[in-house]
Amino acid sequence: MYRHPSFAVDDREFIRSSIAERRLGTLVVTQGGGFEASPLPWLLVGDELHGHVVTTNPLVGICDAGVPCLVVFDVADGYVSPSWYPSKVEHGRVVPTWNYVAVHVHGSVRTVSDPEWIHDQVRSLTDMMELSRPDPWSVSDAPDTFIQKQLSSITGLVVTIDRIEAKAKLSQNRTEADRVAVQDNIGDGRSGVGLAGYMANPSL
DSSP: OOOOTTTEEOOHHHHHHHHHHHOEEEEEEEETTEEEEEEEEOEEETTEEEEEEETTSHHHHHHTTOEEEEEEEEEEEEEEOGGGOHHHHHTOOOOOEEEEEEEEEEEEEEEEOOHHHHHHHHHHHHHHHHTTSSSOOOGGGSOHHHHHHHHTTEEEEEEEEEEEEEEEESSTTSOHHHHHHHHHHTTSSSTTTTHHHHHTOTTO
């Protein structure tokens, strides 16, 4: 990932919380001169990402012995209109851009076939996602025979993390007035949801 010094993020806690907030990351591996990729939900466990995939996914055959990989987390993003900038009125030298927070995890990925590991991974992920609900669903709510059949059709994945690159492009290169204006407007509409909160973070 190209990281301009103004936008580079190296804060470990911010990076870990961003992954935990987004959950969904696209796993990318190479295959025969091309690429195979799938968006998958992940749990960050120590220095590993734990996930699972349906066994019929080509990723299973590619990753069974462990291969280099990249997991891309598009944490938040949104279009920035130059019309929001006070500087548009002052001098007009403004153009559109895109703000975003992104995390790239580099490492190696291998498959896990142990049924107990897969069951624990699915249960942990489900419990995490259901935690804030008033009536959280649990894996144990479904009949055991049904769950076992579902689990038999998926394969576990473990990404051993080598390094992480993170970038938060949040108008840090603009004037304070322009940045405040973007923060006030970025959450409007479908695009930019969540970015205002990141822009309010004084460390970014």
